[in-house]
Amino acid sequence: MAVIAPEQEQQELSPKDQRRFDRRQRLSRWDVKYSPYLYISPFFILFALVGLFPLVYTSWVSLHDWNLIGGKGDFVGFENYATVVQQPLFWRGLRNTFSIFLLSSVPQVIIALFLAAMLDANLRAKTFWRMGVLLPYVVMPVAVGMIFNKVFADQSGMANALLEKVGIGPIGWHSDVLASHIAIATMVDFRWTGYNTLILLAAMQAIPQDLYEAAVVDGAARWRQFRSITIPSLRPTLIFVIITSTIGGLQIFDEPRMFDQTGQGGSDRQWMTVTMYLYELGWGAQKSFGRASAVAWILFLIILVIGAINFWLTRRISGTESSESKKGAKR
Amino acid sequence: MSSVGMIEQTAGKGAARYAARRRGNALGVGSNRRGGWVTYTLLTIVLLISFYPIYYTFLLASSDAPTIAQNPIPSLIPGGNFLDNISRVLNSDIKFWQALWNSIVVAVVTSVSVVLFATLAGFSFAKLRFRGRRALLVFVIATMAVPTQLGVVPLFILMSELGWTGKLIAVIVPGMVTAFGVFWMTQYFEESLPYELIEAARVDGCNMIRTFWNVALPAAKPAAAMLALFTFVASWTNFFWPFIVLGSSNPTLPVSLQLLQASYFKDYSLIMAGVVLATIPLILLFIVAGKQLVSGIMAGAVKG
Amino acid sequence: MRTSKKSWVVLTTALAGVALVASGCSSSAEEAGSDATATSGEPVTLTLATFNEFGYEGLIEEYMQLNPNVTIEHKKAATSNEARDNLNTRLAAGSGASDVEAIEVDWLPELLQYSDRFMDLTDPSVEGRWLDWKVAQATTADGKLIGYGTDIGPEGICYRADLFEKAGLPSDRAEVAELLGGASATWDKYFEVGDQFMAADTGAAWFDSAGAVYQGMINQVQNAYEQADGTIIALENPEVKAIYDQVLAAAATQSANLGQWSEDWTAAFQKDGFATMQCPGWMLGVIEGNAAGVEGWDIADVFPGGGGNWGGSFLTVPEMGEHKAEAKALAAWLTAPEQQIKAFQAKGTFPSQQAALTDEALLSQTNAFFNDAPTGEILANRANAVTVAPFKGPNYFAINDAMQQALNRVDVAKTDDPASSWAKFENDVQQLG
Structure with a gap:
């Protein structure tokens, strides 16, 4: 991989060499100062093209009475925002989004963490187990939707057939609010748990062994090792997993949409999420692109707030334990 | 050249010692524990759950429409129509081979570009000090919070202004960098690339790009491999944007396979045969990349 | 530093080049006609x-x-x-x-x-x-x-001849058309026969879904939800409420409580779930696929309340x-x-x-799965029987959607009774205004 040979060090400096050395020093300073911007520039250049324009466009749309097909109408200021927050459906969507998000993300991250810890052990046939965990990620969404529709069908589904055998009455997966959220959370976790497991595993593998060795000398129990060494060392990755799960979870769209044949979130909007509501406003019967954009921006702000809270929490939790482990090491 | 040796040359003795220590860990020397039967049992259960839907897809693909209609829960023994259904997919009018080629092009180009750009940016964000670093990083992360459904209309306007509608580049360019990738590489570098390595490389006279190339990139290999895999799969299964901007005349695989559902009665044996065909390349990728990926992870942070 | 910068530039251009080459190869069809002028020939x-x-x-x-x-x-x-x-x-x-x-x-x-x-x-x-x-x-x-x-999609009535026989009803397609009222068939009559069928206790329901039956009925109303000028009258129009009440009253005993196109609906074709359904021409293929292996499906040249199109x-x-x-x-x-x-x-x-x-x-078209019924002739008759082209204004689909959900709340999800579900429907319609 490394193809560039190390440069020859200059041993003695003639005046000419001295100038070269100065130039090198200057270049080096520039290098330190400006090359970071060079490295991050591809992202920002492309983002400006394909990300920023849609963002600005959408915010412009959200301030107008804007029909998807009819196009721009009057400038209405923040009226679209005021209208949508007065709609009961918006709040119902928000409730469902948070409920599905909590029901899916919390177990997902916890399971992923434990699975990763298991896979981190010295196993036979490591590749097999690791790849196996990631298998659901390659299943095409159309197949995932179909399979889970069959499993959670109210009258003919496998879930209710199995529950009946253990004496639990049929559950209204498509009528009860909580049941529908649990079913959707299952669908989400099926596809994404393995993915997060591997991310955490990659980070666990990078934890220096001597930290564990010190703990073994200390006679720390396995659980304690996990809690005071593994978790704190994973902090950046945990932050990553939690932030991306938060963003993905609050934008959840595909799974609840696939959950029944109409894709509208149930006859009583039992599982209609904010993004589904946004889509219905913009592309459904109303075709109100302005209001849909307003919902998108409100959701964007909500995600930022929740993301910031989660970031703070994660830092705090793993941070405290980190200092604990330092104390432990001293002892 | 052995990696430790190379690091010693390029990054100094301290770094080499550090790398050796890490490899020791990865090779299982003094590994803290071995998996017990509880671990194996739990993992087996997880694996069965993971594997079932793929097998289920295959079961349906090997069956036929009446059998599927009559048995909501299919028997675990595959039927005999697998090759029949596969050839029905290949012979139907959905431009399968063109779609396969398009998907490969899109997935490969986006994966390579995402990994390259994300690694560069991630390295800068995690390990270099520059003005506005934190603010820019927060901005990158915040861009992920923009609901994607809404971007479709402005993005389509942009693509038709550029004259790219119907062309693969309209799918490739928006996928060439992801905030996700930048964030992921940043976090990985933060936790697994020690400053001492970079300092050592700098002291030895490496400039920034060479430090990146010789020290950071090798260290990032496992994370970069995972990012490549994730990007590849995400691009491979992406439906909505390719459908809108390309359409069925120049499709990617999900767009073309969707046409198998184009009738009032859905023939699931045909649809699932299409899904199997589309999944085989991913599984092959898994088998080929899997070994690389896992050994990459095993080698810990530094491998040349 | 120069070398490395160069390699960076080379890489970027190479990558961009790959992207361009890769995407250029498939664009020929798109560009082919863009220069052509609109004159004929x-x-x-x-x-x-x-x-x-x-x-x-x-x-x-x-x-x-x-x-x-x-x-x-x-x-x-x-x-x-x-x-x-x-x-x-x-x-x-x-x-x-x-x-x-x-x-x-x-x-x-x-x-x-x-x-x-x-x-x-x-x-x-x-x-x-x-x-x-x-x-x-x-x-x-x-x-x-x-x-x-x-x-x-002109609609007839598809039915299960074997279930009709089991219930002691006539099962020949001409007799079934007569049974439902022939040329002057009404929805009252359809639900009445439904009561007879249910009384025989065959284990099957009379129809699949309240929403589907409602759709057939509302399509025979000229101005159901909106006046020609777009004024919303859905809540004031007595016809809408009457149809809503009638369908749900019948559904309480005669419906299989299935959401159309749902997994349960599809599965019900294999389980003698229901005896009749509204049947536009394209539905024949749906039934044949879903009910593979089930014998007894037939189609009658009749539709309650006049013709219907779906x-x-x-x-x-x-x-x-x-x-x-x-x-x-x-x-x-x-x-x-x-x-x-x-x-x-x-x-x-x-x-x-x-x-x-x-x-x-x-x-001359016949369909073997439907007991060799002359489907071409039946559907042509059904197409000619359609008289009403219901007015569908800008709010038609939003209102009809809300209505379908109101029906499903009672019929399928069972989260509401007809009165509370109507109240929610009223609320939904008012939000539109």
């Missing part, structure tokens, strides 16, 4: 966007042979919903629509509001080609025709296209009776053209 490439099965594959070949200067690029979407998303995005962006765009009757009204985005296709040469109510569906208030009719599509020519004259000619040719008969033979799409309904090829 010169080479022109037309794009045609359809969804599902229109049965046009052979016809496109034929048209290109008849018109050597025309190349047709056919873009297909799998479902009507996807086609709708696609067209909406292009209309919103103001570019990229195909020269001829197929539109389903379900989302035609929302586009009728923006009829200026579509070419007026009125033409003496096509006058009288279609059934009147089909033309009415695509005509704006000021008389502009934005779409040429392709297929329709579904059907149109070909439109968006104004943004570059070759509108050629596109119009193509749409007119494809929707001529001779061509629609061929499409019918290819994919079973039932033609909406007057002349096609008396065509021998259509009338």
